[in-house]
Amino acid sequence: RTLAIDRASRELGLSKSEILSQLDEFQNGQMKPTNSPTATHSQPTRESNFSQQEAEKEGSPRFLENTHKYRFTYDPSHSGKKRQSEVNQAIVCPHCNAALGIPSVRPISVKCPACLMESTFEN
Numbered sequence: 001r002t003l004a005i006d007r008a009s010r011e012l013g014l015s016k017s018e019i020l021s022q023l024d025e026f027q028n029g030q031m032k033p034t035n036s037p038t039a040t041h042s043q044p045t046r047e048s049n050f051s052q053q054e055a056e057k058e059g060s061p062r063f064l065e066n067t068h069k070y071r072f073t074y075d076p077s078h079s080g081k082k083r084q085s086e087v088n089q090a091i092v093c094p095h096c097n098a099a100l101g102i103p104s105v106r107p108i109s110v111k112c113p114a115c116l117m118e119s120t121f122e123n
Contacts, residue, residue: 093119100112106123
């Protein structure tokens with residue numbers, strides 16, 4: 001019991017005498033436990049880090065929707081992480097329909113890591 005009180009004192013930041021007095025009050029029925037909920041955590045909103053152009057033109061990629069479902073990381077090296085930090089658009093590979101993350105720079109040549117086909121996008 002002494003060890004439990006000592007531990008509760010350290011974790012809750014209360015003195016041992018405060019814990020003992022609250023414990024005595026509870027055991028004597030003077031104090032009823034409160035069922036106050038702990039701090040509620042709100043769910044984070046799902047926001048995309050990717051931008052999407054309005055209309056798809058000839059030579060432009062097919063853009064993805066609901067990009068929060070995808071994880072665009074392929075290369076764990078430092079240069080790969082640098083390239084991945086520049087990604088702000090999510091597209092579909094025209095050959096295998098794999099999801100790809102690309103920067104907004106045009107023209108851009110993209111090699112799909114899934115099918116290894118290279119595509120160039122002008123718009």
